[in-house]
Amino acid sequence: MWETKTLFRIALLTVFLMAGNSVWAQRTGSAGGGPRLYESRTFQIYTDLSEVDARELLKDLETMIELVSKYFGHPCRKRIQMFVVEDLSRWSPEERGKMLPEGLTSIQGGAGLTVTRVQQYVGGPKIDADAVVFAVSKHQTPMHEAIHAYCGLTFGSTGPVWYSEGMAEVGKYFQAGEKGVNAPPYVIEYLKSEEPKPLDDIVNNPLERTGDSWQNYAWRWVLCHLLGYNENYSQRFKPLGLAMMAGNNTGFNNAYGTQFREIEFEYQLFLQDLEPGYRADLCGWDWKTRFRPLVGAAQLACKVDAQRGWQASRAKCVAGEQYVVSATGEWSTGPDSSEGNGQLVGIIFQDYVLGEPFPIPDGEPFTAPSDGQLYLRCQDDWGKLTDNQGSKTVRIKLAK
Ligand SMILES: [Zn+2]
Known part of the structure; x- marks a missing residue:
């Protein structure tokens, strides 16, 4: 006081x-x-x-x-x-x-x-x-x-x-x-x-x-x-x-x-x-990047940093549509990281509402769970991003 x-x-x-x-x-x-x-x-x-x-x-x-x-x-x-x-x-x-x-x-x-x-x-x-x-x-x-x-x-x-x-x-x-x-x-x-x-x-x-x-x-x-x-x-x-x-x-x-x-x-x-160690400076939402739908054989590329929270993929997804991702580059999560961490995961953002996160396999099709903008990150505990290293370049296109 x-x-x-x-x-x-x-x-x-x-x-x-x-x-x-x-x-x-x-x-x-x-x-x-x-x-x-x-x-x-x-x-x-x-x-x-x-x-x-x-x-x-x-x-x-x-x-x-x-x-x-x-x-x-x-x-x-x-x-x-x-x-x-x-x-x-x-x-x-x-x-x-x-x-x-x-x-x-x-x-x-x-x-x-x-x-x-x-x-x-x-x-x-x-x-x-x-x-x-x-x-x-x-x-x-x-x-x-x-x-x-x-x-x-x-x-x-x-x-x-x-x-x-x-x-x-x-x-x-x-x-x-x-x-x-x-x-x-x-x-x-x-x-x-x-x-x-x-x-x-x-x-x-x-x-x-x-x-x-x-x-x-x-x-x-x-x-x-x-x-x-x-x-x-x-x-x-x-x-x-x-x-x-x-x-x-x-x-x-x-x-x-x-x-x-x-x-x-x-x-x-x-x-x-929120959890101990959560880094608000690494998890700011990307409000600036423009998103667009994927058409035909076109692909969009983005960089995903292992240390950051959700990052813009640039792809606007359509519910039920199948997409495929190829990722290049290396990243690592810290030594005390839980099982499943290090996996590329996605989440759909639409009108200030977020869906549930889902895993995105490399080179295999996945189905968009809803309409909206796709954000990506390296799966890790929210309080343990600090010790992550590396990044991947992610390319996404329609799985046809
Ligand atoms: Zn006070």
């Missing part, structure tokens, strides 16, 4: 910050396992975590902030101050008193809160910002809140709820060199067990101040992950985010209104195929 306090009087702000500062002046913790202060380049963390865990957390946070800074093209302007609580009973009343009341309340509710204080003269521009994070140590909450703090400090706002919370979820899963889905299994299982939440409901879903569920966060994550990684949408996503955080009058519909059906289709496909 994230909230802002815009303080219109500098004098008031000074008082506010001094109250906060007293915490950071105290460098040594109490002897009985109470909270202690740990510091790194970008973070000051006041926490009752063990020293090993606290330093591990700092390392993860620094890595994440480096990745998010690179993504937005802005370094973090200031140190982020965090209260991270593993067990509140280790915090004396005096220690708890160092937190803002709303931060303590959030921690007592098992969650987190980032308070960004924006310094602004009456009627004047924003001139400075500070961010303080209050978070429980579990569920990667400190990582999530640190994204809010970075955005608040760097851009003065974190954008609308779907973006703010969705990106905080995306960010908390950031790992160097990792493009695959690495949300925890319970999140993936939940998303796959539900009817897809309508996109309009996600982008218009306000933050529920009390007990906004992790399920709502999961839906926001899905949308932001898809838009951020799928190359059909990622180019517009960053400028949209920056514009929304700058307070410009824009939003999801402005940026993606004309692509709504495409996004809706890919969103549903993403949820259907």
